Amino acid sequence: MKYPKLRELREAITSLFSAPYTTKFPKIPSPAAPGYRGKAEFDEKECVVCGACAEVCPPGAIEKIEESAPGGKRRLVLDYGRCIFCGQCEANCLTEKGIKLTTRYDLAVLSRTEAQTSIEDELIFCQHCGESITTKKHLAWVRDRLGPLVFSNPNLFLSSLSEMELIEEKLPRAEDIPLERADNLRILCPRCRRELTLKEEWG
Numbered sequence: 001m002k003y004p005k006l007r008e009l010r011e012a013i014t015s016l017f018s019a020p021y022t023t024k025f026p027k028i029p030s031p032a033a034p035g036y037r038g039k040a041e042f043d044e045k046e047c048v049v050c051g052a053c054a055e056v057c058p059p060g061a062i063e064k065i066e067e068s069a070p071g072g073k074r075r076l077v078l079d080y081g082r083c084i085f086c087g088q089c090e091a092n093c094l095t096e097k098g099i100k101l102t103t104r105y106d107l108a109v110l111s112r113t114e115a116q117t118s119i120e121d122e123l124i125f126c127q128h129c130g131e132s133i134t135t136k137k138h139l140a141w142v143r144d145r146l147g148p149l150v151f152s153n154p155n156l157f158l159s160s161l162s163e164m165e166l167i168e169e170k171l172p173r174a175e176d177i178p179l180e181r182a183d184n185l186r187i188l189c190p191r192c193r194r195e196l197t198l199k200e201e202w203g
């Protein structure tokens with residue numbers, strides 16, 4: 001019994017004068033290993049709130065919440081409590097830069113509601129039935145890529161004219177009012193656009 005006690009005493013005295021063995025976490029977090037998949041974060045500038053990441057997220061950690069017209073927004077809420085850090089959101093991001101897995105691993109919070117991040121943007125609605133189409137940022141992203149080809153798609157050129165305040169935004173009408181030729185110059189969801197095209201072609 002005598003010798004082990006002496007050894008512990010020697011270790012205790014030595015440790016008083018030596019550098020600490022532990023890191024200074026959380027004050028100074030240790031750097032993550034290369035390629036570490038940590039907390040995923042949206043990029044306000046690059047994310048167009050299209051919702052593609054929510055579609056591919058295996059555990060459904062990204063929830064898509066949509067308000068109704070007019071002035072409604074789409075909100076994507078990422079719950080770190082459900083995230084499995086698989087990287088599918090980053091790999092399938094429409095803009096390739098809208099969401100990134102960082103090397104941050106410290107996700108300790110006092111309440112589950114704090115373990116979330118979100119991003120939102122204003123929605124564009126069908127001016128016939130009132131269904132949401134997509135976000136303003138998403139349409140602008142498509143327009144920027146298409147250049148002059150936007151004139152082949154009424155939704156794209158009408159939304160750009162409305163953003164430039166060259167035309168007034170039209171409110172959705174009652175769905176039971178039948179679509180007519182003049183509605184070609186309304187922003188329509190794919191279902192209403194198809195219905196109008198078929199009516200024009202086949203009567």
Ligand code: SF4
Pocket residue numbers: 042046047048049050051052053054076092093094095096097098099
């Ligand atoms: S731009 Fe990328 S991160 Fe943003 S909603 Fe679309 S897929 Fe998700």
Ligand code: SF4
Pocket residue numbers: 040056057058059060061062078082083084085086087088089090
């Ligand atoms: S890393 Fe995987 S689980 Fe986490 S939000 Fe992205 S897709 Fe979903």
